Amino acid sequence: MTKRYTVSFPNYTIGEEAYDKIREICPRYGKTVVVIGGREGVEAAQEKMVKAVEGVGLEFTGFIHASGQTTRKAIARIANDSAVAEADMIFAVGGGKVIDTAKAVAHTVNKPYFTFPTVAGSCAASASIATVYEPDGRFREYLYSIVPPVHVFICTRILVHAPVEVLRRGIGDTMAKFYEAQIASRGKTLCHRDGMGIALSKMCAEPLYAYGAQALEDNRQHRASLAFEETVLAVIITSGLVSNLAAPEYNGHIAHALFVELGNLSAREQCRQHGGLVAYGILLLLLCDGQVEEFERFFRFCRRIGLPTCRKDIGAGEDDIHRVFQATEKKQDVRIMPYKITQSVLLDAARKLETYHKNHQ
Incomplete structure (x- = not known):
């Protein structure tokens, strides 16, 4: 204690x-x-x-x-x-x-x-x-x-006059807080601070599913609408509160670890965009966790708002992905995750994602 x-x-x-x-x-x-x-x-x-x-x-x-x-x-x-x-x-x-x-x-x-x-x-x-x-x-x-x-x-x-691409990345980064927190905290006895952060993390996803697409359109039209305001609050405030409350390992593991490793590649600037890379990591994480329905829901959302849904979208080659998964496995904190995600598990998830992407063109 x-x-x-x-x-x-x-x-x-x-x-x-x-x-x-x-x-x-x-x-x-x-x-x-x-x-x-x-x-x-x-x-x-x-x-x-x-x-x-x-x-x-x-x-x-x-x-x-x-x-x-x-x-x-x-x-x-x-x-x-x-x-x-x-x-x-x-x-x-x-x-x-x-x-x-x-x-x-x-x-x-x-x-x-x-x-x-x-x-x-x-x-x-x-x-x-x-x-x-x-x-x-x-x-x-x-x-x-x-x-x-x-x-x-x-x-x-x-x-509302900022580039739409920035808000899109913010949405992807924020939604990772929910998925990572829910999986990493599974089966844990949480102290008050961590428990508050995990409970609040749900607000990092649901408002964005509800308002995110409209907020991006309002951003394009420079309208400070309710949808835009609710989305901005989720990205700037709710996500920050989860970070401040929950222990770092609960709101920054596989999806964010993949972001760090992908961001270190020598690929074009596209491959350094935080929220886009994290969104790709969320898709893999949900497949690794066996959350098929939630994966499909998030995939549709990514497609709707323009977040990456395949390896090509993040500007990474197959060799790049192998190196990234190897580094991610080494950095994983097995004390926090309910199970170990190996590079072979990540590669299997990546193959499933490519197949799903191809079948839903």
């Missing part, structure tokens, strides 16, 4: 004028702010931010661009910037990698941070974990923390 653990929750605001809440929430944490973000994200959000803090005593110490990969070097460079030293709090603005960089900086300098996602491609804006990469884009490690953002400001007016 654990002697003690702490769980902290991020608050959030969603809506077309979400930034208006800055003036009410942030001043209690200090008087100076540094903004860390991608160039496009800062350009999209800066005017709204500046307007939101008018007359409330908040001053900006600087706007630091953190474009590119979330690397150890980038985190250290920004953490030592004078604008960060002079700030009482950090505003993280942009996509997942940029927010992870700012988040890691906040953890390094021990300052409160607030997130302003400009795309809905992952749960980075609400999760306390940060993903770190090598400069060439290969996965390096996860930086774990129990400190989530103080508040997440989700401006749907900005998000």
Whole structure:
């Protein structure tokens, strides 16, 4: 039994004028702010931010661009910037990698941070974990923390103009949280924290089955609809809460392990898109687990919204898949999974997937 653990929750605001809440929430944490973000994200959000803090005593110490990969070097460079030293709090603005960089900086300098996602491609804006990469884009490690953002400001007016492909990837990544959590926790006696995370993981799938396709269409038409809002909340908030609550092994195993290994291939950029690779991993996972009906349901959904349903869709050759499955087997945590998934089991699932894909063209 654990002697003690702490769980902290991020608050959030969603809506077309979400930034208006800055003036009410942030001043209690200090008087100076540094903004860390991608160039496009800062350009999209800066005017709204500046307007939101008018007359409330908040001053900006600087706007630091953190474009590119979330690397150890980038985190250290920004953490030592004078604008960060002079700030009482950090505003993280942009996509997942940029927010992870700012988040890691906040953890390094021990300052409160607030997130302003400009795309809905992952749960980075609400999760306390940060993903770190090598400069060439290969996965390096996860930086774990129990400190989530103080508040997440989700401006749907900005998000609805983001590329549709990003939201599509976010949907695939989010749905993995449900399938991985349900399988990995099977037969386990869960503590309160893990149990809450596993129970909540269902909300990483059902709302997306219900609203995901319509949300993508509304994204194309730049409509901040109910379907778009519900989908964004599942991707950014629900998925992040599952990450913060449930132990990492419950919400990041086979499908995410496959993503890491596939992302390390020398294939074209298509093969580095997180949600797309994870969706392929979910299909294999469901076949390995013998969930035929759920596999068929998820396959149809992937087809409907444009997520990959075969090896060709992820830009990987047969030799690539063999290497990926070998590496995935070595990394599998057999203490968590209810059974061991070997490379031969994965290869069998991959063959079944190719056959099913061919028969349902």
